[in-house]
Amino acid sequence: MGKKMPVPAPEVPSGFRVSGTACGIKSDQEALDLTLIVSDQPCTAVGVFTQNQVVAAPVQLSRTRVPAEAVRGVVINSGNANACTGKRGWDDAEQMSQWMAGHLGCESRHVLVCSTGVIGAFLPMEKLNQGIDQAWNQLGSGPLEMERAARGIMTTDTIPKWSERTVEDRKQNFQVAGIAKGAAMIAPNMATMLAIIMTDVPLDQGVADILLREAVEESFNCITVDGHMSTNDTVLLLSRQGHPQTQESSLDSIRTAITEVCQELARAIVADAEGGEHCITIDVEGAENRASARKIASSVANSPLVKTAIHGADPNWGRIVSAAGYAGVEFEEKDLTLWLNGTMIYKEGIPLTIDESSLSRQLQSEFDVSIRLSLGDGDGTARLWTCDLTAEYVRLNADYRT
């Protein structure tokens, strides 16, 4: 049991440089809190943003600037979300992009902005101004810079998160690499899910947009920690300008690489969730369609009773089956079968007699837990990831004042 450490940080894909620095936004003055991402040439940039009706200023700004094909960079600060800050928040986000554009020699509309951290407070602009200068001088493309860039966007994360895939092509190899930070929230911070993926594969904005949306649908949209969507959630994909090879097989391997990077980052977020001690994978199969499968998986994933049962190492089929039952999807109880960590514990509507204490010991000792539900012969499947619910989660989110 315990949180897994990531693989070593990758190189930055060619054509990009990154840096992470400390400019004093966080109370720990040595904690990195500013990350820059630079594309040496104008690049293709697409984004997916929070669906919350309450949207932070940097999200409002950045979503007017993508999809685009002449983006030069991204400036990201942690420690302050610049959310619920009205007109001044918008102006501050615009100012951040102007400072970075000054270094790049481009228009500010070719710079994207992300923020994560405390909400309802104004950004310390003087610190940011100096921080951007400082980070500019630290740009690089090695694993060290990649690691610092990943650390610069962390809030309550306990480990920096990155992922990389190589796409092998007949002529040259391409790289897809990304960094991310966690989704769990802790006040007074409102931690956001941020992810930035870079690739030296040439993509036009139309194709990049489709590839990112498909990848997000299979990764970041499949994780839930506490069901609470933030005001700042942002996923960006930056790629070299151009057109991908039109051969289907080539596009497929790019699609796979981007999706796998997003999935690895998404899973890392769940594995590092506040107070979580288990990463739970929920598979639903045999539903009428994907939407139905997803509803059921989501109902199971968000049930505090399922999450506390896993925390308590209890093979509690009743909580899982009943959470499936109230998802708002019609099914027959007699078609329902359930596996926990590969052991069938409920078959076609009837609980099976199993060695409970052995399964419980297994649940306790393994970090990864698998819940699999079959509803019948439908084609609809879905996979979601979540974590268990622990007293530590409550402590982190309730007792921070005392």
Add this chain to the structure above:
Amino acid sequence: MGKKMPVPAPEVPSGFRVSGTACGIKSDQEALDLTLIVSDQPCTAVGVFTQNQVVAAPVQLSRTRVPAEAVRGVVINSGNANACTGKRGWDDAEQMSQWMAGHLGCESRHVLVCSTGVIGAFLPMEKLNQGIDQAWNQLGSGPLEMERAARGIMTTDTIPKWSERTVEDRKQNFQVAGIAKGAAMIAPNMATMLAIIMTDVPLDQGVADILLREAVEESFNCITVDGHMSTNDTVLLLSRQGHPQTQESSLDSIRTAITEVCQELARAIVADAEGGEHCITIDVEGAENRASARKIASSVANSPLVKTAIHGADPNWGRIVSAAGYAGVEFEEKDLTLWLNGTMIYKEGIPLTIDESSLSRQLQSEFDVSIRLSLGDGDGTARLWTCDLTAEYVRLNADYRT
């Protein structure tokens, strides 16, 4: 702070008798676990049942028997939910109704059955047989019998729950009285929400059905503890046969009495929620319609981050506002205003400077917490009740095995 004790138990409405007894289903052999409700004459009976796709045998049976106008009684056991028990579960529920019908001298289809407790286990039928005989001999209509009936349906509840209203009529006074048990769940039990309302007001089944559905919509459907709907939830209304006075004013006072009894029982369930230390009332106003207001209230009520913030006595407008924001209802951030315990803390999209520590002390010292959100000038309003999320909830629901 602390859970409020209920008012003294009321008399049973005239024409009904009740009892509660211990027949050994619960491991504590002295704990009451069987409740009978008898109507001396055939009565009108209507019911509202769980919407879960996984439905316990007694619910399957009882919902075929209401609405009806010749019901003679209800038999309810706690300690075993008779859920996920297949054909044998159905036969056992039918057998329970037959035993009770034997005493009543009626057909079994005029008896309703409810169960609550452990799921996936067969009922101890011999104990139930003896228990029904024993409970039959203890029937009465005083406050003592009412209290024992309320205790006989308890599972993880810490206090028995009842409520009563008197309807004043020109000719005679009528009584509405009910008992209920809690909604929070604790494995291996899957505690169910059960409520049985009795009244000596004459109602036909059509009117009774409308009155009960309206009351449930304004009461039991407005509470959430952990969002987990049980396989056994049941609300029954039993009334004297006949037709209500057709004067609108008379029907109104009956409607109000039934709704108030249901609301008082619903609120008692939330106040007694597992591990809960605060009862939170959430009011949403100014929405486009009631459904939108309800979606937003529900999103706030089910957010673990809002529930832990209240537990931590934190006036955290950010968590409340962002939970409203992801409810799936469109609104403008600049129209949003929020009050916590009557203090405006966020006005038209901007957080206000308030005396945080004073508001925090107030949150800590008072059992009742009020969250009020205004979204603009719409007519849609909704009120929901929930409780805070505590480490004790996690302990109760995770650590019961150790």
